[in-house]
Amino acid sequence: MNRVLLFIVALAAFAFTKPCLADLSLTLNNDDMAKAESMYQRYCSLCHGVQREGYKADHAPSLRSQSLLSTAFPQMLFDSIAWGRVNSAMDGYIDETGGPLAESDILLLIRWLAQKENSSAIDLNQDPIPGNALRGKKLYSKNCASCHGNEGQGITGTALADQLFLASATDSYLKYAIVNGRDGTPMQSFAGTLQDEDINDVVAYIRSQASGWSPQPPELAQWPDASEYVMNPNGEAPQFNLREGRYVPAREVEKALKDNKKFIILDTRPGSAWQRIHIPGAVPMPYYRDKSRIAENLPNDGTWIIAYCACPHAASDSVINHLRSLGYQNTAVIDEGIIKWIEMGLPVVAGKNKVN
Ligand code: HEC
Ligand code: HEC
Known part of the structure; x- marks a missing residue:
């Protein structure tokens, strides 16, 4: 099976369970509103903007329009956040896919999104619409x-x-x-x-355009241990030619992998995205991790640290900016991001989703 196809099948093979959306009244108290707001700022504002206005990065849509909120609340909002979208920067956030949020967190977020805009749900007809x-x-x-x-x-x-x-x-x-x-x-x-x-x-x-695939539970892989972060610890340092002092071409990273160079690759997408597919040897380092913990197990001794994300710079830039602020010397972002990396046919490790 070619890689792109495998990628799509692996991504599509999710557990598509429906949450209990019974009591979703829009009456969150101040504590819940504050909790949701802080989750939103931590996990979502990077792309959707501090005010939920959208278009901060990666063409992330607005999360404020009445048209969206009134028809997407609750199920579409829940599904979009829990499972994400296949070939975009919108990854799944629910813990079942390896993401950081519990179902209850996502339910809180969607109620907060709707309550912020005083939106009320419109009950749409469920019947198929015939057309040519x-x-x-x-x-x-x-x-x-x-x-x-x-x-x-x-x-x-x-x-x-x-x-x-x-x-x-x-x-x-x-x-x-x-x-x-x-x-x-x-x-x-x-x-x-x-x-x-x-x-x-x-x-x-x-x-x-819908293919009608059936749901399959994902099998979560172990995150690598800190002792495995540095690839080829006895190898030589790679030679990278950075664009604008920051962006390294995917081909140079591929060559460094092939030549067994000593370096670290960070996958800065949500954990669920790493679970589904990643560059060989990549360490999950989601952009939303506490700043105090990002550098925890990363040697600050000149070892090259390369970060990537999906589409292709927002999440990886934020992690690299942080490392640079701590004085890390040799850091860079993969210019193309992983979606292009896959399209270029470069090596990836697909997750353990059971593929028929
Ligand atoms: C790395 C960027 C990024 C982050 C972080 C991100 N999103 Fe998204 N989000 C997107 C993009 C891009 C899309 C549109 C995907 C597409 O083109 O299909 C999207 C789509 C959505 C949608 C569907 C909206 C619609 O119009 O259908 C919702 C809801 C959503 N995101 C909520 C969230 C929430 C809540 C968070 C935080 C838990 C979050 N997103 C984090 C990039 C992001
Ligand atoms: C000028 C660019 C543009 C054109 C032309 C356009 N769209 Fe959109 N469309 C968008 C953007 C941008 C969004 C996301 C808006 C947001 O919520 O921030 C969107 C959202 C949507 C959505 C909602 C998706 C979701 O996740 O909920 C649908 C459905 C859609 N468009 C269908 C269409 C169709 C069908 C056409 C042609 C008849 C069309 N659009 C033409 C830009 C466009």
Whole structure:
């Protein structure tokens, strides 16, 4: 199986359990609001912005629009945060996938997100929306592809062909977003531009991109021990040519791996992302780890420390900035990030998700 395919299958093989969303009234007290806010600032603001406005990094969407909150609360918000999205910087955060948050933390976060904007849930119809997918494809290419990508892979707009997204977004959810847009964001309302039937056809086209995979529980790997952080401790130091004094090309890192050089690679994505796939030898060092603990087991003796993330700099920059502030000398960020790394066919270790 080729690596990209393996990557997608491994990522898709999640336990897709539904939480109990019974009592989700929006009446959090001040303590809960403060707890949620601090979780949000620690784990989410890096990309979604301190004020939840979005677009701080990696085209992360706004988490404030009424259009999103009223239709995504509770299930879509829960799923997006728990499982993430396959080929984007949005990783899963629930502990079952190796992420840092318990189900109860995510439930608190989604209630906080909705309560901050005084949003109330709209009950959308669950029925499939019939439409002509072929006709929808043409309309999609003309009206949507410039932001969402020819293949729905996402550019400045969300990845609509993402398998985790499609596994939880209903047809009515998609249609609502297209008809109403997402207020305060580049996603405009198409109510005046497209007829109702056109929109149904576009929804049918987007739906036709879902592969319909079935849920499988992931098997979590052990995190490496501190004694394993430095690869090839008796090897020589690698030679890296940094762009802007910071970014190292993926090819140079691949060569250093192949030549058994002495260095450390840090995976700065959430633990769940490391569990699914990582560069061989990479140590999980999520961007949200307490600053006081980042350097805990990292030698400050000139050993090269290379960080990477998904898309491709926000999380890794924040960890490297911290190490540099502590005086670490030889540090860099993999310029391309791991998504490009995989597309380039460079080596990765896939997680232990059971693949059929
Ligand atoms: C490294 C950047 C990054 C971090 C950190 C991050 N996100 Fe995201 N998030 C994204 C991106 C990018 C998307 C859109 C993915 C796509 O294109 O499909 C997204 C999508 C989402 C969505 C779906 C929104 C929609 O419009 O469908 C929600 C909800 C969300 N994130 C919540 C969170 C929460 C809560 C946290 C913290 C626990 C978080 N994110 C952390 C980058 C990030
Ligand atoms: C100008 C760029 C642009 C165009 C054109 C555009 N979109 Fe969007 N779309 C976005 C952005 C950006 C978002 C995320 C908005 C946010 O919440 O911050 C989005 C969000 C969405 C969402 C919600 C996704 C989610 O995770 O909840 C859907 C569905 C969607 N767009 C469908 C479409 C369709 C279908 C078309 C064509 C008819 C289209 N969009 C055209 C930029 C665009």
